[in-house]
Amino acid sequence: MRYSALKILKEGLTGNRGWKPVWREPEPRAEYDVVIVGAGGHGLATAHYLSKEFGVTNVAVLEKGWIGSGNVGRNTTIIRSNYMLPGNEPFYEFSLQLWEGLEQDLNYNAMVSQRGILNLYHSDPQRDAFARRGNAMRLAGADAVLLDQAGVREMCPFLDFDNARFPIKGGLWQPRGGTVRHDAVAWGYARAADSRGVDIIQNCEVTGFDIENGVCRGVETSRGRIRAKKVAVCVAGSSGRLMEKAGIRLPIESHVLQAFISEGLKPVIPGVVTFGAGHFYVNQSDKGGLVFGGDPDGYNSYAQRGGLPVVEDVCEGGMAIMPMIGRARLLRMWGGIMDMSMDGSPFIDRTPVDGLYFNGGWCYGGFKATPASGFCYAHLIAKDEPHPTAAAYRLDRFRHGAMIDEKGVGAQPNLH
Amino acid sequence: MRIPCPLCGERALEEFTYLGDATVKRPAAEETDPKAWYDFVYLRDNPRGPHRELWHHLHGCRAWLEVERDTLTHEVFDSRLARERGTEAK
Numbered sequence: 410m411r412y413s414a415l416k417i418l419k420e421g422l423t424g425n426r427g428w429k430p431v432w433r434e435p436e437p438r439a440e441y442d443v444v445i446v447g448a449g450g451h452g453l454a455t456a457h458y459l460s461k462e463f464g465v466t467n468v469a470v471l472e473k474g475w476i477g478s479g480n481v482g483r484n485t486t487i488i489r490s491n492y493m494l495p496g497n498e499p500f501y502e503f504s505l506q507l508w509e510g511l512e513q514d515l516n517y518n519a520m521v522s523q524r525g526i527l528n529l530y531h532s533d534p535q536r537d538a539f540a541r542r543g544n545a546m547r548l549a550g551a552d553a554v555l556l557d558q559a560g561v562r563e564m565c566p567f568l569d570f571d572n573a574r575f576p577i578k579g580g581l582w583q584p585r586g587g588t589v590r591h592d593a594v595a596w597g598y599a600r601a602a603d604s605r606g607v608d609i610i611q612n613c614e615v616t617g618f619d620i621e622n623g624v625c626r627g628v629e630t631s632r633g634r635i636r637a638k639k640v641a642v643c644v645a646g647s648s649g650r651l652m653e654k655a656g657i658r659l660p661i662e663s664h665v666l667q668a669f670i671s672e673g674l675k676p677v678i679p680g681v682v683t684f685g686a687g688h689f690y691v692n693q694s695d696k697g698g699l700v701f702g703g704d705p706d707g708y709n710s711y712a713q714r715g716g717l718p719v720v721e722d723v724c725e726g727g728m729a730i731m732p733m734i735g736r737a738r739l740l741r742m743w744g745g746i747m748d749m750s751m752d753g754s755p756f757i758d759r760t761p762v763d764g765l766y767f768n769g770g771w772c773y774g775g776f777k778a779t780p781a782s783g784f785c786y787a788h789l790i791a792k793d794e795p796h797p798t799a800a801a802y803r804l805d806r807f808r809h810g811a812m813i814d815e816k817g818v819g820a821q822p823n824l825h
Numbered sequence: 826m827r828i829p830c831p832l833c834g835e836r837a838l839e840e841f842t843y844l845g846d847a848t849v850k851r852p853a854a855e856e857t858d859p860k861a862w863y864d865f866v867y868l869r870d871n872p873r874g875p876h877r878e879l880w881h882h883l884h885g886c887r888a889w890l891e892v893e894r895d896t897l898t899h900e901v902f903d904s905r906l907a908r909e910r911g912t913e914a915k
Contacts, residue, residue, distance in 0.1 A: 649871030660867040662845065663896070708843045711873040711897045716826050718839045751867050807867040808859070820866050823843055 411516050431596065432603035437610050437635050441469045443790055444628055444637035446615045446651065447644035448472030450481035450591075450776065451768060453598035453609070454783020455643060455790070457515070460605040462784065463791035468607045469637075471630060473614035477595030480646055483713075483745035484776040485668050485700050487681050487692060489526045489586035490551045493542045496801030496813040497754060498549040503798045504781030505551070505585060511780060517597030519589050520695060525680035526586030527556070527564065529730070531575040535686075539581040546583070554582040564679055567733050575686050575729065586681060588692055594779060618655045618765065625655070625765035641766040641790050646746035647711075648769035655762055659769070660751040660807055662822040665744045666705045666773050667715040669723065671737040673697030682731070689726030691734070699737055701727060705747070705773060707823040715744040747773055752812035753825030757785050757795065758804040766790055767804060772825055829904045832886045844879040846870070847891045847907070873897050879907060 410416075410429060420427050443459060445452045448470045459465040472478075488508050490501035512519055530536050536555075543553035557579045562570060570577045599609055610632070617629035618640065627636035644651050649659055674697045683690035691701035703723035706715045720742065727734045750756065750770035755778065760767050768786045771778060785799035795802070801813055807820070818824040829835045846869050852861040873896055880890045889907035894900065 647873075649869070650873055653870075658864075658868040658870065660869070662869050662871050663873070709845070709871065709876055709878065709896045710899065712899055716838055716899075718837070808863050821845070823845070 412518070431600040432609055435608045435610065437469060437471075437608065437613060437630070437632055440627075440636040441608070442467040442637070443639045443641060444468075444635055445470045445641045445643055446628065447479075447642065448476040448595075448599070448609055448611065449479045449643070449645070450477070450594050450598070450779040451645065451771075451782045451786070452643040453595055453602060454779050455641060455768070455786045456602035456607045456609075456783075457598045458784045458787035459791060460602055460607055463787055465787075465791055466606045468602070469635065470602070470607060470609045471613045471615055471628070471635070472609070472611045473631075475611050476599055476609060477592055480745045480747065480775060481591055481595045481779070483668065483743060484591055485690070485692070485702050486588045486591045486694070486776065487526065487586070487690075488521075488589055488777040489583055489681070490777075491526065491528065491542065491546055491553065491581065491583050491586065492815060493545040494813050494815055497815065498545060498551065500781055500785070500798040500802075501778065502546075502549050502551045503784070504778050507780030507784060508589065509585070511597070515597040515601045517593065517600060519593040519597050521587070521589050522695070523585050523587040525582060525584045526683065527561065527680060528581045528683045528685060529561070529568075529577050530579055530581070531577060531686055536579060543581050552583055552585050554584065556580045556582050565682060567677065567731060568682075569730055569732055572729060575684070577730075588681065588694075590695070591776060598783070615651065616654075618762075620655060620762055620765075623761075624763040639764050639766065639790055641768065641786065643768045643786065645748045645769045645771045645775055648748045648767070652760075652767065655760070655765060657760055657762070660820075661748045661770050662709050663711055663746050664705045664708070664749045664823060665710040665712055665715045666702070666747055667719055667723070667742055667744045668700065668702040669720075669742045670694070670701075670740050671699040671734075672740050674699065674737060677733070684726055684730040687726035687729050689723055689730060691727065691731065698740060699734065705749070705823060711746055713744050713746055747771065747775070749822035749825060751807060751820040751822060752814040753816055753818075754813035755782070755802055756804050757782065757789060757799045757802045759789070759793075760804060826899050826901070828880060828890070828892060828901055830882050830885060830888065830890060831904060831906055832888055833882065836882070836885055840882060840884040841880045842883045844881065847877040847879045875902065
C-alpha cells in the first residue's frame with residue numbers, strides 16, 4: 410500500500426476504514442540468511458537497506474520488546490553532520506544526505522525538517538575551533554556558516570547575549586541540520602523492510618548465540634532456536650550484556666542520558682540551538698514543546714531514568730542562555746541507556762566470531778546516524794567489507810591506536 | 826542517589842565525581858604485553874546489576890571511594906576508602 414494525497418482524501422471521505430497494519434506479525438522461521446538482533450532505528454534501517462540496496466531479503470529482525478521501544482523513541486530527534494575528524498565527518502554527511510531523501514525512499518512521512526542547527530561560541534579560541542570544524546565539514550561536502558554575534562542575534566534574539574560568564578559572540582550554523590519525527594523513522598523503515606519480505610519479530614528476546622568452532626550459526630531466543638548464516642547485533646545500550654553471551658568484552662560502558670520536554674508553546678525557536686559550554690541544547694517539536702537536554706548523568710547505569718542533579722544542571726544551563734525558558738513548564742522527562750565507547754565514536758564491524766557482526770557504541774549520537782548506520786551495516790553484512798564512509802569504525806581500533814576522539818578526552822566514557 | 830562516605834556519612838550525589846570500574850587491574854609498570862594494557866585501559870565487563878566502581882568525594886573530603894552499586898536500580902550496597910581495599914585510583 411503506497412501513501413498518496415489521493416489515498417488520504419479517499420479514506421477521509423469513507424471513514425478511514427481502509428487502512429491496514431503496515432507490517433506483518435510473522436512467526437519466526439527455522440532459518441534465515443541474516444538475523445538482525447534489535448528492531449530499533451538502526452536494526453530496521455539495516456533490514457531496509459539489506460533488502461533494497463543489496464538484494465538480501467531472507468532476513469529476520471528480532472526485538473525483545475516492541476519495535477522502536479529503545480533509544481529511537483527516546484532521543485531528542487536532531488539530525489546534523491557537524492563533526493570534524495576524517496573518520497567521522499564523511500559518515501555523518503552521508504547520513505544527512507540519506508535523511509534528505511528518506512521520505513521518498515520509504516514513501517513515508519518522517520517529518521524531516523531541515524531548520525538548521527546552531528552551536529554557540531563565547532570566546533575567540535572557541536570561535537577559532539568552530540571555524541576549523543566548519544572548514545572540516547565543508548571539506549567533506551557538508552554545509553557550515555560561521556556567524557558573528559549580529560548573525561546569531563538576527564536568528565535568535567531571545568538569547569542572553571550579555572551573559573556574565575558566557576557572553577554569546579557568535580555561532581557555527583549548519584542550515585541542513587534539523588529534526589525528524591523519531592518514531593516515524595522506526596515505523597517507516599519497518600514498513601519498507603516488511604514490504605520486501607523481511608520478518609519483523611517482536612517480543613522475541615535473544616538469550617544466547619549458537620557458536621560452533623568459532624562460527625556463529627544462529628541464535629537462541631525466547632521463542633526457540635533460529636539458525637542464520639549471519640547474525641548482526643544492533644542493540645546499542647545493551648551491547649555489553651548481549652555480546653558477553655558470545656564471549657566478547659567491549660570497549661563500552663552503558664550510561665544514562667536524560668531528555669526533557671516542556672508544554673506546547675507557539676513557535677519561538679527557529680532551529681536547534683546548542684550551548685555546549687553550559688551543557689544545554691534545545692529545539693521545538695512540531696507540536697510546540699521545547700525538547701531539550703544536556704550531559705549524561707556520568708555513571709554506569711541501565712536504569713532508563715536519571716537523577717535530579719542533572720535535571721538541575723540542564724535547567725540552569727537553559728536559564729543561563731535562554732531566560733525565557735523559565736516561563737515554560739516542564740511536561741515530561743525520561744532517560745535512555747547509551748553505549749558510551751572509549752573514544753566517543755561508534756563501531757560497525759565484524760567480530761572475532763565468524764558470521765557474527767557488531768553495530769554499537771553510538772554514545773548520545775545514534776539517532777542522526779540511523780540511515781548511514783543501517784546502510785553501512787548492510788554493506789558490511791552483504792559484502793563482508795566495510796562501506797568507505799564507515800571504514801574507521803573498527804572494533805579493535807584501540808589496539809592499534811586508531812581511536813576517533815572528537816573531544817580529545819581519552820578513554821573515559823563519561824566525559825565524551 | 827546518595828553515596829555513603831566512610832568519613833563524612835551519607836552525602837548527595839553532586840559532591841562526587843565518577844571514575845569508573847574498580848575491578849580492572851593496572852598491569853605492573855614493567856609489563857610489556859600490549860594486550861594486558863589494552864584490557865586494562867579499554868575493555869569493561871559493563872554489568873547490569875552489582876558493579877564495583879571508583880568515586881571521588883571531590884566536593885567533600887576528597888577521598889577516593891570504592892562503591893558497590895547496582896547499575897539497574899542505583900541501590901548502593903557498600904562503600905569503603907579505596908586505599909583500604911588495595912585498589913589504586915588512577
